[in-house]
Amino acid sequence: MATPKALIVRAPGTNCDVETSHAFELAGAETEVMHINRLLENPALGKQYQMLCIPGGFSYGDDIGAGRIFANQFRLFLDELIHDFKASQKLILGICNGFQVLMKSGALFDSPDQQATLTWNESGMYYDRWVNLAIANDHCVFLSGISEMYLPIAHAEGRFVAASEETLAHLTDQHQLPLCYSAGDGTVTGEKLEFPHNPNGSMANIAGMCDPSGRIFGLMPHPERYLDRTQHPHWTRKPEIEVGDGLAIFRNAVQAFA
């Protein structure tokens, strides 16, 4: 098959588009970064891509609530494109602000209600720090073959909250909560971990969520920030590191079209 194409959609305030595009290219994809206005003018432009990615940043300043305005644009004007992606087994990835956008656009849920959200960190503060992650199940295409990762987070509104305990159970049952913060031992626990293992107070230590198909995935950590060995905070201590953990997520995406 021809090289799969990834569309990286940026809005005013998106700021991780360049490195996210770089990550897809390293993984073997062709990429294009496009302003949301082009897509709003002509949503059909999106149909030629196999992958759509909403990168990190502060879309529209995150002024009203992280990702909310960008999410409304997807929900109100691009639902057909999202539907088309779902129907044709294509992939959608949201990183950090992109995850917030996916969450608030409704694209991750199997009902019209917003079943969960990402809100202010328990500390009320923005943090940039590295976290250990463990994988709860192999349902999500992007996480295939990965057991654990060490990646940076950088956000103020990353605390995962499900609308209720029942919703949380429902999402868990459908394998929609595959990525969790961990204590570095590679295991997933139902108990809420202490800060800084669980850096924002997320319910059930959730760091990433997918739709029921496992083909639309959002995560708070930044895989595009750990592709090269010199991005690891301990690279000068660990000469054995060869490649960054984050690359596997992009490779899995490209691999899905091989």
Added chain:
Amino acid sequence: MLWEIDIHPAEGQPDLVANSIRGDAPDLGLQQAFGVRAARGYLIEGSFTRDQVEKIAEQLFADPVVEKTVIGPAGDSIFDTGSNGSQVVHVLPKPGVTDAVAESAEKAMLDLGLTPVGVRTFQKYWIDNLDPPEVNFLCEKLLANDSIEEVRKGQLDLSELGHGAAYDFELKTVEFTNATEEQLLEINSNGQLSLNLEELLTIQEHYRELEREPTDIELETIAQTWSEHCSHKTLAGRIEYRDENGTVHFDNMLKETIFQSTVDLMEEFGEANWCVSVFKDNAGIVEFDDRFNIAFKVETHNRPSAIEPYGGANTGIGGVIRDTLGTGLGAKPICNTDVFCFADPRTDSREVPPGILHPRRVMKGVVAGVRDYGNRMGIPTVNGAIYFDDRYIGNPLVFCGNVGILPKDKSFKEPQPGDRIVSIGGKTGRDGIHGATFSSDTLNTDSEKVSGGAVQIGNAITEKMVADVLIQARDRNLYNAVTDCGAGGFSSAVGEMGEEIGAEVWLDQAPLKYDGLTYTEIWISEAQERMVFAVPEKNVEEMIRLCESENVQADVIGEFVPGGKLTLKYQGQVVGELSMKFLHDGRPPTVRQAVYQPPAEQPVSASSTDFGADLEKILSSLNVASKEWVIRQYDHEVQAGSVIKPLVGAENDGPGDAAVVRPCLDSRRGVVISNGMNPHFGDFDTYHMAASGIDEAIRNCVAVGADPNRIAILDNFCWGNTDRPEMLGSLTRAAIACRDMARQYKTPFISGKDSLKNEFMDRETNRRIAIPPTLLISAMGQVDSIDQCVTMDLKKAGNALFLIGATRNEMGGSHWSIINDEKGGCVPRVDAERAKRLYDSVHQTIVHGWIRSCHDLSEGGLAACLAEMAFAGMLGVDVDLSDMAIDDQPQPDNLVRLFSESNSRFVCEVAPENIELFQQGFSEEAITRIGTVTDSESFRISDQTTVLIDTNIRQLKNCWQSVLAW
């Protein structure tokens, strides 16, 4: 109709705003326990139905999972106004103050098919168990800032949002040519022009020759252009300097010292010269690789940050980012560096003079301002420092720096006659009127009231949008020149760009935030996020289309017209006409006196009884203590170029010497950023302070692997009132040191900035507080390959520890002296030629991979350096100082060995197999083997059989981390 939407945390969700208020109140002097709840809210003006407002609330403003809303007409009885005895307080931005959230809300409502007349945001608080005077105290100290916000208690009795009144044009001239000296001074102070009498008389003479009176806008333009902030008239002026070596006359002090040293170095580099553009553009530019150059600028934003810390710091970082965006034909920002100076944040609130903010509030506000702007711009903040001294109480310092990268062929600009003047980005409002002249005045207890208008609030996303289109327009070659609107607004930007040609400006064409601005206000407004371009007429349409395609405001506001005149028009009528020559060269030269007498050296009288206790005290002193609380709030990894992070080591929490970033993801070449500053040394001798600052900045760069022959530096002078000869003397002396050091290190200064008159007059006590002489040296180095970089954390037990460089008995201004209240001692000096040789050797051993870790010695000397290396690596050390010599002193002195702050020194960790190779890289006297890394938590320093310090690395780390762990 005016609708109100209140948004509360839903049941079971934390009230984070209230928690933060409860946490801060005691530090600001409110000891009493009280209850507080918080909500955020929106006021929406427009003819909407309740259903529509509910839709807005549900689909836009509130998060249905974690928040609940209350909706009604503003001030309706549905809103809780204190039913159970609570006092209700609303805090709203004052009319005209930038409200970024409201701007976004207005645009987002259009997506829902609803068009508001206006939107305004507010915060709402319900306060329990406090009497009204205490509530007022809380509002004043914590909840609101009077310079930008208003407080409304009880019901919100508003029926509409103010939108400004229409402006009726009227040309204003000023009776000037026949004015007496007193009248001139009155015109000056009434108009906040900040000109001196000689300048006023020169202007008067000019208009007498023209045989007409000046218009108000002409006087404003001259005042802005001649302001200290824009023209650096003091330091670039004539100075007669006298010290123990005699008298020196300077015609242009900066040009003959710092700038001259760069000119000399560029000549010396010859064919290999790597400086591209120095001291002329918005930032200095040097070569990076075959494709790119890099630009670096550090600015201060001190006065605005003193009055409104969040907005001041916010627009400080916004401004310096525009500096690099407006360098050459536009550089892409790749990282930020931020250095702050504050008084002790633990100061008793009763000791804070009236009229100024508590240092803790200043610090929190400044950090938040830098965080919110830098993070939103997507520029990693990779380096910084915070310095504490009580003399910063009235004048906190905020240095914001930015590095940008630009293609080699986009490094120069030149506007052409006939080019259109195009303004893009933010609209113009009354923001920051008189910022340029205000920052040239001394602050006093009335400053908050008089100068409130000078405070601006930024909107980072507007600037990010500008940056996005600027780079595209640059790469499509759409314009001939670009610069930012900084201090002085359009008047400075257009005035500078058109200096060689002439310009005509159509002020009514500038887009306004609201009605009512006079033509003069439009011209001098310092509204943020605006850039000005010189666009050839044939490209104007494409430029504007490009901006529109990303929702960026763009307008043609004039033309560069040959003739050497600056013509200002409003609705077709000339409102001002000035000759560029008079504007830029007409300022009368002043000769200023500068004297310096270094204080006599005093012996050290204090002594130590417990070196271990001294070390703990140093590690927990504010300047040395961990700044992790600040660093983690900055995104230091966006753009994915992070190589050496600000916090390093086994637990990601050790203090890195310098940051390394890789700006091009397809290359291994790196940029290194560090800084050096030590105001305490200035109390001894500003020459040695400056020399030490330069050495510190360079050695920090070298410690991580930068090539010592490719480091460029910047100066930022922040001083007290240089109208006093001894103040100007101490500054001139520092500038002379800069010249000398730059030459000897072969390290060129490429840009600089100054902020003078940093003094605070406490009108109640008549106490004048001048900041200590503060020179920030910012360094930008380069590494050929990032894979060669080293960090400061110890790596492996069994490795050897070496001290590199000479130690002298230099306890003056050291941190050991500070914690012991010791005023004596000899201040550290710099032997630059010796240091240069050493740095070349260190670099070679790093390139060869013989050094596993390297840390420079600075505050706290050898003991603090070893402690930081050990607890960053979570490994122990066993050190014996008996081989460590002290220069010019035959007697061993363990106090000096442990705590002297002699410059140009490092500790290096070397693996056993590389010891011999490493040693061959240095002359014998330059290095001393002092110990070994151990696989333990033990931190042990001895002198043969005498144990000097025996403690545990966790204990030391805890001392270092707990002080500022807010």
